[in-house]
């Protein structure tokens with residue numbers, strides 16, 4: 001795809017965000033568009049940047065590190081949104097500004113220990129296994145409060161909020177239920193952690209439902225970059 005179509009795609013997604021925000025009386029300026037560039041080449045990210053995108057989401061570490069290096073001349077904000085094992089925490093702590101997929105204390109402790117002192121704290125969302133989530137990733141709702149307390153106490157992490165990936169294939173009104181569930185857990189956690197301000201939810205097929213339920217970051221891949229490569 002050439003940069004014109006990235007520009008058009010980003011404009012279309014931004015218009016969807018604005019329209020949804022307006023329908024539920026929210027300020028679109030409080031919703032961040034995270035361009036999910038997994039499997040896309042660095043050149044595509046550069047074009048999306050030229051078209052106005054600033055925040056980029058990556059799932060696969062090696063793929064991401066190559067792009068981060070190739071694009072070091074640009075002031076991009078990189079978010080790690082993929083599965084996170086112990087052997088990846090150092091590179092994530094050293095190269096990303098945000099992580100959306102923290103789901104256990106061990107991973108959180110390693111990220112905090114490995115975050116370089118000259119960088120600001122790593123911005124963290126906890127991935128929650130809400131109703132109807134397909135994958136086994138994500139902390140169970142019953143264990144969320146304890147994990148949040150652990151993460152909030154770690155010196156090099158800043159706990160910002162929650163993330164979830166609902167089962168795919170939900171339509172219409174069904175799409176809102178998992179987002180409403182995540183929002184409810186978020187509001188409960190906010191009583192203990194009033195600094196929480198981030199709900200990372202909504203992808204290409206369900207960003208409207210997510211915005212109705214309070215999303216502050218929507219993670220959009222396909223509707224910006226087209227089908228994934230490989």
Ligand SMILES: *Cc1c(COP(=O)(O)O)cnc(C)c1O
Pocket residue numbers: 036038059081082165203204205219220221222223
């Ligand atoms: C791939 C991915 C996205 C983007 O999904 P699209 O449907 O392509 O918009 C968002 N979040 C996560 C965690 C992903 O892995």
